[in-house]
Structure formats: structure tokens, C-alpha cells
Amino acid sequence: MTDSAVRIARGQVSLIPVGWAIALAAYGAEAIWVALHRPAISSDDALFLLHGLTRFSVLDLSPQFPGYPGFIAMGRMMLPVAGDPLHALAMLTGTIAIAIPPMAALVAWRNCGSAAALAAFALALAQPLAPDLGLSLLTDGSGILFLLVFLALLPRAGEAPQSGHSFLAGIALAWALACRPSDTVLFAGAAIGAFALARRIAGPAIVGALFVLVPVVLAIAAQEGPAYVSEGVRFIGGHATLWGNTPFAGPGHGNWLSALATIPGGVPLAVLIVAAVGVALMRLRGAPPALAAAVVAFIAYAVWIVTFQNPDQLRHLAPLAVLGGLIAAMLIRRIELARPAITALLALEVWCLAATTQFDAYALPPLSAATEWLEAQSAAPTVATNLGVEALRRALPHTRVYDSYYAGDAALGLATAAGPAYRLTTTPLAARPPDVTFAGRFSGEPTLLLYRVN
């Protein structure tokens, strides 16, 4: 062994600078890779957010309920820089995704030192849903980023809270809520965890939150009126019992509970994760409020996901991936097994990221690729799909696009089509290969399969 190898083996040389060099190189590569992508609509939800940048109206799907007012406000601020709504949306979501690893590192560094900061940075960077946060043009990353800002503003363990910091923390958490109201449970969990360990921050933080929430609520009320409330009731009910694929939906709908049971090793893995976070919960005495907030947010959000979210949308797991990495990093000095656990988690993340990501930065989202393919056909086709109905209708005005949710309507439309008829679906049809496959670019982006049916 060389002298330096011997010193490393004896722990006389810190590997942290080397780790940072590798992590920053990977970070630069990921940032460039995200920036190289041509902005393109990947879903109807992204299309609706795009509309919201020029005309905010929840009833008119600009964007869809609950409206994401904070995210829309930031997107509008990007408009003069980006030039058009699509580039503004891409610039905003890309910037937010790229800001998440350093913000996670800041939280860990403030509370647990440089080794934890490196671990938090690397785990946030390598989590397999990072490309989805940066490229799907959706709001998921914004809630996570401002939640991390909230955590970064919390006092350290044993530190006397400063009113100014607590006030700003409240603003950050409320802004996270304004960006991503659908993650209310995540933010409520973070607030409960933080306030439980540092009660004196609650007052200033709540005042700060009201500084954001009151104007936002009044602005929504002025724009949408009472119809916003009834739309909310309808949307929440519909999501839970019909299209959201939750355990409350009727027979024939999948949900997270059944999905976990079908994933090989899914149930043991879920139990392992819950047990690991449970161990973290047991070690919270004397812990930094940021760690308590992250742990309670993780548990609350995990319960929310299993009971109220759709297993078809992996991006809903992104807060768990980021918070899970942050919790592991912040436990680096509190639990002996934290270092090997972090190494194993990082290896698992890198493997998942590499296995699920198309590294071609010029690849289009499956929906845009399918649109281009259909547009290139000489005879205007008829299409039935349950993904991107609105986007296809806007992009292909001469194509009849049926919503596959209305199966009877779509079946009649396809059967009586004058020209070629296709089904565009994420579900393989039994006993035949698809005519064209539009591959998802990363974990969380479903591959679309095109079948000619007539």
C-alpha cells in the first residue's frame, strides 16, 4: 500500500474533499444535462400549468385545481427572461430541481456538519426522481425546495430561536404550500415536527405564514369566487373515489396498497423504510428541530401517499426520496450504522438512476414524440388515449382524439373511424406487441405504446 492509502485506511485523511469533488462534478453534469433538454409538454397537467402562466383560472384548467398560485407567480416572473411560457416553465422547473441538492446540503450542514452536508447533497442529487423534477414541467420540485428552505431556517439543536429566522421560516413553509397545495400533509407534518421541538418558533412562524397565505387566499377568492370551493370538493372527492386510484376508489382501481403487494419485495421494503424512520423518530430527543420536522413530515406524507395518492404517478414519491436522504444524512453522527446505510442508499439510488434514465438529452417526452409521429402520418388518424388528451387535441387539430376514460365513446369512435385508428396507452395490450413504442426518459415518466386497432 502507498503512504496515502495507508493514511486513508487509518482514517488520517478526510475523504470529504474528494467526495465533494466527485459530487460537484456529477452535479455540474446533471445541471448541463437538464439544461440541454428541449422544453416539451409531457402531460396535460404541464399543459394546464402553461396556460396558467398567461391566464390564471382554475375552473378553466389554467391550471387545474388547486391552482398552484405560488408556482404560477414564479413562472410569471420568469416570463420576461425566458421569452415564452414554455421556456419559462422549463427554466423554472429546471432551476428548482437543480437548487434542491445544495439546499438539502445546507440544511444538513447547519445542523450536523460537513460530512452530513456531503451525504445530503449526494443523496438528493442521485435520487432517481431528480430528472422527473427537472424535466416534467410540473410543480413537485417547488414544494420540496421551499420545504428545505424552511428546514434551513430552523434553529440548531439547543440554539435559542431568532424571531426573524422563525418569521422567514414561516414565509418559506407558506410559500411551499402556495406552490404545492396538494402537499399540505407534508408541510403540516414538517410544522408539527418543528414546533414540537422548538415551541418558541411557532408564533413568529405562523405570523410569517399568514403574511403569505392571507393575500394568496384573497387573490384566489377574487379570481375564482365560490365556484373554487365547489370545484375543490368535486376534485378531492373525484380524486379519492374515482380517477385517483386510491383505496377509497371502487373495484377495478389499483392503489398503493395493492401496488406494494405486487412489487417483488415491496412489502418488506416498505416495512424496512418505516422501521428505519421509526428508529429515527426514537432518536429525536435533543435532535435539531430540522431533523424532527423532516421525520414527522416523512411519516405523515408516507401515510398520505398510501391512502390518498395514485400509484401511477411515481413523482409523488419525490418528497420521500429527498427527505429520506436528508434524514439519513442528518443521522450520520447519531446512529452507528448511518454511514454504511448512507453508502448502501447512495449505491441503490445511483443504480436506479442509471437503470431508468435515458441519457440522450435530445430525447422528447413520450407524449411529444407520439404527437410528432401522429402528425407525420399522411391520413389524419383517430386516436383514443387516457394520457394527454388535451395536449393531443391542441397539437393535432385535424385528428379525432377520444378520451379512453369514456371507454364506450372511445370504442365507438375507433370502430367507426374513416381512416387509421390507434390506441395510445401506458398499458400493454395482451398478446400483441405495440406498433410504436415511445419510451419514457426517466423514472416516473411512463412509456407510451401505440397500437393500430382499425
Place this chain on the structure above:
Amino acid sequence: MSRITFAFFALCLMALGASPASAYSYAAAGAEPLLDGRDALFSAAAKGDWSAAATALTAMQPDLDYLEQNEDPGIAKAFSDAMAAKDAKALQAAFTRAASAEIVRRLNGARDNLADYQTAKVLVVKAQRFYTAIAADLPPDSSTAVADGLKRALDALGNPGVFGVGARKPDPDAFAKARADVFAALGRTA
């Protein structure tokens, strides 16, 4: 804090219990029997289960009766003829006709409530929901024209702004033009 948590979950449960949604759509509040019953009707017709189709049609009947009396005399016969002939394509055409009549009805309502932004907006959005349901069944050029007209109708409603900032008054002329274009694309008269 536990009271706040309890109140939050109670609100969630109330929201769930209050009104189960009956149609997949992100937009617009309130029950619409024609839209809500559409999938059951067409699924039954596609399978040739005309007894189930008749059951689905029963829930739509009050709305069809209203259209027959106020908007489109003959619409009830179009449905009954399609059902009697067990003709799924004719049933689909009858639905397209009924949805067109609903679009006309909602746009007329919006025109009459142009001074009330929230009411007018809900009515135009409802018209959009009916359009979305038949978008693929209209001739492509007509479909594009209706979509464009409905978007212009929404723009013509103005905007109350946020605390008055960015407020725009409604534009009756632009609304009338948009409404006329939608009617023309649907082959309807005012």
C-alpha cells in the same frame, strides 16, 4: 396542535363525504347528468346491452326533456329512435346534438350574465365541458372552431383582477362574436 390536526382530517373527511364526483374531468363544479351518464350509456351501447343503455338514459331524461322543451325540439325523438333501432352510432350523434344544445344554452346564459363575472365564467366553463365531451365526434374543423370560440368567449368575460389590479371589463361585442362563431361551427342558430 392535536386539535388542528383533528380539524384538518375532519375537513378532509367532510370534503370526501359531501359530494362523490361522478365524471372524470378536472374542470367545473356541479353535477351534469348528461355528462355523468354518458360513459355508462355508450359502454352499454358498444356492448349491445340495450337494457343497460335504457337504464343509463333514464338518469339523463330530465335534462333531455328540458332541452326538448326549451332548446332543441326533436332531441328526445333522436334518442328514442336510436334506442329503438339499437344503433350505437345514431345514439352517439344524438348525444352530440344534445351536448351542442347545452353549449348553446350555457353561452346564452353567459351572455345574459355578462355583468356577473363568476356566474358567466362558470357557464362558459360548463359549455367547455360539453364541448370536451364531443370534441372528437365533431368534424375536426368545426371542433377547432368551437374550441377557439369558447376560449375567446372566456377572454371576453374580462377579469376582476387581484384586488382590482389587472381588472378588465367584459367585452360584449367580442363575446357576441365568439358566441356567434361557436354557434356557426355547431350548425346552430341563436
